[in-house]
Amino acid sequence: MAPFAGWEMPIHYGSQIEEHHRVRTAVGLFDVSHMAVVDLQGRDSTAFLQRLLANDVGRLVEDGSALYSCMLNEQGGVIDDLIVYRRATHRFRLVLNAATAGSDLDWIAEQSQDYTLEIQRRPEMAILALQGPAATTALIDAIGDRSELTDLKRFRSTEFDQLFVARTGYTGEEGYELILPVEDALLLWDRLLTGVVAPVGLGARDTLRLEAGLCLYGQDLDNQHTPTESGVDWTVAWQPEGRDFIGRQALSEKNRQTRSLFTGLLLEEKGVLRSGMSVLQNDQRIGITTSGGFSPTLQRSIAFARLTLPENGELSADSLFVEIRGKQKAVTAISLPFVRNGKIVARL
Numbered sequence: 001m002a003p004f005a006g007w008e009m010p011i012h013y014g015s016q017i018e019e020h021h022r023v024r025t026a027v028g029l030f031d032v033s034h035m036a037v038v039d040l041q042g043r044d045s046t047a048f049l050q051r052l053l054a055n056d057v058g059r060l061v062e063d064g065s066a067l068y069s070c071m072l073n074e075q076g077g078v079i080d081d082l083i084v085y086r087r088a089t090h091r092f093r094l095v096l097n098a099a100t101a102g103s104d105l106d107w108i109a110e111q112s113q114d115y116t117l118e119i120q121r122r123p124e125m126a127i128l129a130l131q132g133p134a135a136t137t138a139l140i141d142a143i144g145d146r147s148e149l150t151d152l153k154r155f156r157s158t159e160f161d162q163l164f165v166a167r168t169g170y171t172g173e174e175g176y177e178l179i180l181p182v183e184d185a186l187l188l189w190d191r192l193l194t195g196v197v198a199p200v201g202l203g204a205r206d207t208l209r210l211e212a213g214l215c216l217y218g219q220d221l222d223n224q225h226t227p228t229e230s231g232v233d234w235t236v237a238w239q240p241e242g243r244d245f246i247g248r249q250a251l252s253e254k255n256r257q258t259r260s261l262f263t264g265l266l267l268e269e270k271g272v273l274r275s276g277m278s279v280l281q282n283d284q285r286i287g288i289t290t291s292g293g294f295s296p297t298l299q300r301s302i303a304f305a306r307l308t309l310p311e312n313g314e315l316s317a318d319s320l321f322v323e324i325r326g327k328q329k330a331v332t333a334i335s336l337p338f339v340r341n342g343k344i345v346a347r348l
Contacts, residue, residue, distance in 0.1 A: 027132035028200035042117030072247030126185035131175035172212025213337030231262030
């Protein structure tokens with residue numbers, strides 16, 4: 001166990017490596033109740049979220065649909081990244097990161113003053129994440145065979161019997177995130193663990209998301225860098241042009257000036273990549289690693305890095321190094337993700 005954002009969090013339940021491989025090959029269960037569930041409803045909730053978020057909730061035309069978005073400040077920096085679910089017309093659910101939940105809610109309340117809507121944090125709700133190729137079978141074994149589950153597509157959600165089921169996750173595998181009252185979550189946890197499901201801690205969650213090319217707020221994302229500088233520019237909806245989301249103008253101006261590249265790195269020598277390491281080319285510092293660690297699937301050390309491209313816009317991929325304990329170790333730039341649905345997709 002370890003402290004995190006006011007919570008005591010499970011790092012592992014025995015073997016972090018075994019837990020990682022279990023999610024890649026079978027199914028694992030995470031307790032992620034430290035994340036904050038926030039419900040919004042009211043006649044202005046859609047218009048408000050279209051102003052608040054860089055991605056456009058106007059794209060959510062069906063109840064149960066979801067999207068991933070960044071919430072920006074006026075300078076285009078990322079306040080938080082989150083998933084928003086449309087539950088019904090003008091009814092939405094947000095899931096916020098634990099470390100930023102308090103400041104997020106202050107920001108949301110401040111920005112909502114001119115809109116008619118209700119904002120409710122739901123501390124009585126827990127979140128379980130069931131992840132892995134056998135997740136659907138495990139969930140059906142625990143709660144019964146329902147068409148709502150077998151027909152549920154990625155980034156879709158459904159609700160029944162006080163259980164909110166979303167086909168989302170943070171591992172690069174198929175799976176579900178389950179939001180339900182705390183007392184029900186305790187029972188469901190025990191029921192799931194009677195089968196092939198094993199509990200998984202935050203250590204494996206970090207290596208899984210790293211392999212999957214998924215950003216972590218506070219390392220790969222922060223309020224000093226734009227979505228473009230953190231490799232999630234695909235989450236910004238520039239259309240329709242009349243949608244004036246917070247940070248739009250500053251982000252547009254910075255994008256015209258930036259020479260930033262967010263990429264994966266593969267270590268070609270012995271060692272372990274960590275966050276905060278200098279990336280060099282021709283003995284010149286051109287960037288920094290934002291996340292890093294050992295990949296159990298690749299059996300190599302990998303990292304994300306934020307680089308500044310030379311003025312000609314070209315990066316010499318065969319002359320990159322990371323400084324580890326005063327020594328330069330060769331790395332190769334790799335397009336993200338490294339792993340998708342249990343398969344290595346990075347060109348090694």
